Amino acid sequence: MSTAVISTSAAQGRFFIFDEESDAGSHAFHDPERASSYIRRPQSAIRNQKSEILSSVTPALRLSVRPAPEVVSSGIAAIDTLTGGLPRGCLTEIFGPASSGRTTLLLAALAAAARRGEFCAIVDAGDALDPQSVAAAGVDLNQLLWVRCGEHSPQSSLLQGWDSPTETISSEHRLEQLLRVADLLLESGGFGLIALDLCDLPPQTARRIPLATWFRFRRAVEHTPTVLLAIERQAIAGSCSSLRINLSATGNRKREQITNCEMKPTHAHLLTELEIKAEVVRSRVERKPVCSTEITFASKTAWAG
């Protein structure tokens, strides 16, 4: 999304001097005769020139400024405070290493969308989603379309025969399936949130997605109420993403203390209140430069109460 740059000089009543004239003017001040001729130039001619220039400048009010996208809750108050929410009609990237809270944030966003009554879709390149976790996060399972990549498509001719057994496929094929499914879902429309889960793809495979594909996704989701969310190990969408959040896990110190004081920490000790650090790396939602700020929020397991 591009931000409109508005020149306010014309509005303030200043007038512009063409480069040639400004150059000439600068020389003129060194030459007393030419300087006097400039001074003697009639005021009416200057006024005419001024009005001519002003007429060619579009007033700021008439510039079509693209409205800021509507934002929705990510399901985590701290993330909403940091980013202002997830923008509709834009691509949001969430990236980080393993155990950094990417899926936790994704499920929180899905749960928030479900609370709004929206239908969501998740395209799972690694077939890694855990339905128990999804249910524990508060997502209405009937409102979530889950597409699990990882099986060969049974394309065939009429004479090929009966169903062939399924076959596990490589990460390249998973990626191809993910992109085609994402295209279909974006074309279908009507979803409140479409999530692309690229976490389990090797970074070198994920980086093979052409930038043109991300541009296509961004164009397809533009002017729709859909939040397009991609979770991955590294940021790969380039300038196509409107919001990019980097997640990393903290809280190791706390667990160190626990393990030091107790020889056998319980599940609750290990997994309760995992601290996650979030940093906004890029944001084109608000019309201001992004200052990289960090926040931390906690997550807990469903059974921890």
Add this chain to the structure above:
Amino acid sequence: MFACIFVPNFCVAAVLRAEPDLRTQAVAIFEGKAPLETVCAVNENAGRMEVEIAMTKAQAELCSGVVLRARSPLQESAAHAALVDCAQSFSPCVEDTACDTAVLDLAGMESLFGTAREVADAISNRAADFGLAANVAVASNPDAAVLAARGFSGVTVIPCGKEAEQLGPLPIAVLFANGREEEKDEAQKRTEGILAIFERWGVRDFQALAALPPVALSERLGQEGLRLQQLARGAASRILVPMEEPAKFEEAIELEFPVVLLEPLAFLLNRMLEQVCARLASRALHTQQLRLTLQLEDFHSCGQDLDIDSHQSIINSHKFQSAIGNRQSPIRFAHFQRTLNFPMPMLDPKLFLKLLQLDLNAHPPGAPIKKIHLIAEPARPRSAQGGLFLPPSPEPEKLELTLARIASLVGKSHVGSMELLDTHRAEGFRMHRFVPGAAQPNQKQKCSDAQENTCAVAALRMFRPPLRVKVALENNGPAHVACAKKKDVQGRVLWKAGPWRSSGDWWEREAWSRDEWDIALQNETDIALYRLVHDLLGGGWFVEGTYD
């Protein structure tokens, strides 16, 4: 007033309806068992080429340019159903007079369709839309309408009181053309006798029969003679017997040459779907289920005649001895059936065609197709009230097609909604069809938004299948993990918690018992949390997933 729709040369019309390209060609229909097939119907072009009824198939084949087609009861029943649908799209009071004739009561239709002429024209146009070239006649009584439709081509309107005058020029043979196949043998003898009598009397048209003195006629031919005279005068009166059978929406095509490619099959299916949808639309109905049955040719059974998809695909194999009695190599035919169930009633032939194409792509029949039979189960159109403030939801038709396309990419079992099963077993869920209902914001969950926002629920990412790892134990707990398949999942266990023991299904063959550990491993740069599982029955160690 009553209207009659009559389809002349019904056998040919049924074939031409299924294959409209043949309308301009000479077509002859044959029936009977090989090699004694005889021509039973010809169209006008074939008649001009001197192809006649009762000619053998071999004789007809000598005439170049004549297209020969076998008589198809399926196509005729589909054409008959279309004829009845055409009538019922105008009036609920329809009599199924014969396979090629339907009579409908026009009482009270003036305000809807205008004059009798306008109604007749509308019926004729509707029949043409249904692929039938029909004669339409309107008269004050059903029998007069039937006789006029059978005698005059095109649209005929007989004003009240002028029946005798209008029907007068019709040949006397029209009285005996009732079109009922089952009465053919009995009626034929009676008809031939009466026709011979009329021939001897010099009575050759309705006018001559109407002019005969009734008493003398009754003395010679009895009540049958009087009935025929009443018919010829257009003065017969009877009560219309409306049909009450539930409508069947089915189409069938029997192919001359078997189809082996999807593209020509799609072409045929498109035509059939358009016909079925037109019939459904004429009754303001949609469909929620499409059943496609394909009769396959030369189906060689080699252990493949099993149900692959027991929910949707039914294959019934029948053994037929070949006509020449070759007992050594019986030919097996199979019926391949696919059923498409839609989450809600729909009526879009293009959508249905695309769904059928995708389905057949995913489940190919495996043999050349000889016969196509399509049945649509009628359903009332869905009634849904839209709202300005409802959250966005996918359009059902568009979503259905999208889901079918996705299923063709990733497999049907890999797309849909998840449903948790009542079990503690790992992977205790199943997939089911994604059906977007009327979603409403969940009020209960809305109330707990504030609580939810403070602390998110940690998610587990599964490894499918679980990663087998080698674990070094220390004090009965994992101390070091090594995975050959995934380099990230190995190293010294920094922290661990567990074990969490669970077991179940001990009364079944697939019993399970396991210990779960939550462990933290040091990666290259970060620390990652994993769920480690010790299978107590199998004895192996697995990393089931990672907390993320």
